[in-house]
Amino acid sequence: MELINKYFQELTDEQKQQFAALYDLYTDWNSKINVISRKDITNLYEHHVLHSLGIAKVIKFRPGTEIMDLGTGGGFPGIPLAIMFPDSHFHLIDSIGKKVKVATEVAQAIGLKNVTTRHCRAEEEKQQFDFVVSRAVMPLGDLIKIVRKNIRKEQSNSFPNGVFCLKGGDLTHEVAPFKHRAEVIALSDIFSEEYFKTKEVVYVTVN
Ligand SMILES: C[S@@+](CC[C@H](N)C(=O)[O-])C[C@H]1O[C@@H](n2cnc3c(N)ncnc32)[C@H](O)[C@@H]1O
16 A cells, blocks of 8 residues: 555545555455455555556546446456546446456445446447556457447547557567557556566557
8 A cells, every 4th residue: 555655645535545445355355256366465556556557657537538447357457547536437347247246346345436337248338438448358459459439539638549558578569550559658667666577558549
């Protein structure tokens, strides 16, 4: 939790309480439904919460922005981002029902009013959003093909509407087809912890 305060110094008391509550909630839910590797739960704030918030270091979503988290699992990156941007709306979807249940229960338990969840495959989701966020779900090319229908044309943020993905490792091949429309932001330039040495935020403009 100190790690979140270290990088985000303007949190309200409510946001601090919401972030702090995640540890017990995920420890409890993860013992029933596996959404995080069991041995990684002690690294919840660094590997999952702060990693998700890497996107918040790249874009400050304007109030009213609508975002879909594709393949949210137990709520990453959607839940940490929903805490960080209470005036934006986050729609969390996953094709595995019991994982969506964890995300739904955690959002409810911490009183998030800006989160909806849905158990479905992204291919079936027809709603439109300003942005799609995603971590560890599928290769960039496949993801862009699926979400093209979900990105609305009208723009209202500092970045044109598109996709923010949390990725790791060498992305040369994955990003090559999008070279004029993609931007790779190294999280090692933002977070000093060893874990972020090989982690990136990839942004792709869609439309
Ligand atoms: C490795 S998990 C990552 C979960 C979460 N994003 C995280 O980082 O903790 C990948 C998730 O993507 C979901 N998924 C894969 N393909 C999907 C699709 N086409 N539509 C919706 N969810 C999908 C899976 O059910 C799984 O929960």
